[in-house]
């Protein structure tokens with residue numbers, strides 16, 4: 001098994017912002033200036049001078065800068081904090097993509113400080129979305145974790161699950177990390193079998209979305225029930241039930257991949 005549990009893949013889809021904040025030393029929100037753009041380098045330099053930001057980087061080719069603010073820092077002048085999850089349902093698609101990229105790269109930078117080959121402290125590469133080792137000259141680029149998320153159907157019914165470690169009143173899709181050596185379709189079959197004990201057929205890729213909590217790329221699938229009895233993986237799944245697609249329970253929030261799958265956004 002992957003060192004993370006299978007359910008970590010979409011864990012943050014169903015966490016509250018407080019829960020997500022508690023899992024990280026940095027804020028999961030994004031700062032937007034009054035002009036509705038990511039903060040300028042000028043704002044970031046002021047924050048660094050005031051010692052309220054602990055890391056920053058800029059990508060001039062994408063015309064934005066990003067920083068990690070200390071948890072206790074005030075919101076910079078002329079800026080607003082917006083929960084990043086809200087972006088997925090409300091903001092312009094290009095801005096959402098930039099905010100998502102910023103969140104993912106800041107998380108990666110925070111967790112990638114030493115060379116994995118020789119142990120030397122890394123520096124920013126000339127290309128600022130990478131890091132470089134001054135001793136062995138390795139270049140290290142941001143990593144993305146491929147994950148699957150799948151909506152299983154049987155006629156007009158959807159199989160939805162309540163996860164043991166997420167918001168208890170939400171019913172979501174089955175999801176998990178792709179393991180070494182397997183295809184994303186094999187991952188769909190394995191995750192469904194592991195989590196609810198059934199076999200699926202007619203697996204169909206329907207779309208994808210970046211999910212930077214911290215670094216997932218979610219591959220979304222539809223699949224049909226084939227055979228087997230539901231038997232949940234109890235340490236991960238509280239309940240797995242069939243629901244009429246016209247009479248659904250509470251599902252993850254708009255903007256999440258699960259919501260898009262269940263509501264047919266992906267087709």
Ligand SMILES: [Zn+2]
Nearest residue numbers: 115118133136
């Ligand atoms: Zn090195």
